[in-house]
Amino acid sequence: MDGLEDGKAAVPHYHGHRDRLRARFRDAGGDLLADYELLELVLFRSIPRQDVKPLAKTLIAQFGTFAEVIGASETRLRSVQGLGEATILDLKIVQAAARRIARGAVLKRPVLSSWSAVLDYCRAAMAFEEKEQFRILFLDKKNAVIADEVQQTGTVDHTPVYPREVVKRALELSATAIILVHNHPSGDPTPSRADVTMTKQIVDVAQPLGIAVHDHVIIGRDGHSSLKGLKLM
Structure with a gap:
C-alpha cells in the first residue's frame, strides 16, 4: 500500500x-x-x-x-x-x-609483431574524436614504441602537418622509424589525395636522415586504412 x-x-x-x-x-x-x-x-x-x-x-x-x-x-x-x-x-x-590499457599493450613492444594491438590502441585513442588529430608513434631500432605523441589537432576535416617538424621530433627522440596515424571524424577511413601527398613529403624528408616511415594509418569509426597496405606509399 x-x-x-x-x-x-x-x-x-x-x-x-x-x-x-x-x-x-x-x-x-x-x-x-x-x-x-x-x-x-x-x-x-x-x-x-x-x-x-x-x-x-x-x-x-x-x-x-x-x-x-x-x-x-x-x-x-x-x-x-x-x-x-x-x-x-x-x-x-x-x-x-x-x-x-590499450596503450600498455603497445609501449615498449615491437609493433610489427603486435600490429593488432597498435590498431586497437589507435582506435581507442582516436576513432571517436570530433576533430582530426595527427599522431606519431616513434620506434627504436628494434621497432618498439618509445613514444606516442599527438603532434597536431585540426578541424573536422583537416589537420596541418609539417614534415620537417615530424622528422625533427623523431631525431630528438633518437627514433629510427615512425608510424603516422590520424583520424577521420566523418567515420570513413579512406585516404584522401592530401593524405597521400603529405605522407610522401614526410618520407622524402625522413629517408635521407635514416628514419623509416613504416606506415600511415587512418582511423575511422567504421574501420581503418593503411597507406602501406593500399600501396600508396
Whole structure:
C-alpha cells in the first residue's frame, strides 16, 4: 500500500534487476552482455537510486555502441537528458582507463609483431574524436614504441602537418622509424589525395636522415586504412 509492505518501504523494482545483471557479469563476463547492459553496469555507480536501463538504451540508440558512448565528447553527452556532470565524468574515466590499457599493450613492444594491438590502441585513442588529430608513434631500432605523441589537432576535416617538424621530433627522440596515424571524424577511413601527398613529403624528408616511415594509418569509426597496405606509399 503506497509503497509500504509490513511497515517497511518496498524495495524499488530495479534493485533486483541490478543484482541479476551483476550476477550475469560475474558469472559470464562482459563479452556476453549487450552494449546497453554493460553501460548499465557503469551507470549503476553513478546513478544509484534510479532505473538506468532506459538511459543506457537511449545512449546506445543515440551514439551507436558502448565505445561511441564512452568516446563521445562532453558537449554531446551533456545534450542527453538525465546525464549529469558526475556521470559524464565517470564515463570519461572509463574512456581514459580503456586508452591506458590499450596503450600498455603497445609501449615498449615491437609493433610489427603486435600490429593488432597498435590498431586497437589507435582506435581507442582516436576513432571517436570530433576533430582530426595527427599522431606519431616513434620506434627504436628494434621497432618498439618509445613514444606516442599527438603532434597536431585540426578541424573536422583537416589537420596541418609539417614534415620537417615530424622528422625533427623523431631525431630528438633518437627514433629510427615512425608510424603516422590520424583520424577521420566523418567515420570513413579512406585516404584522401592530401593524405597521400603529405605522407610522401614526410618520407622524402625522413629517408635521407635514416628514419623509416613504416606506415600511415587512418582511423575511422567504421574501420581503418593503411597507406602501406593500399600501396600508396
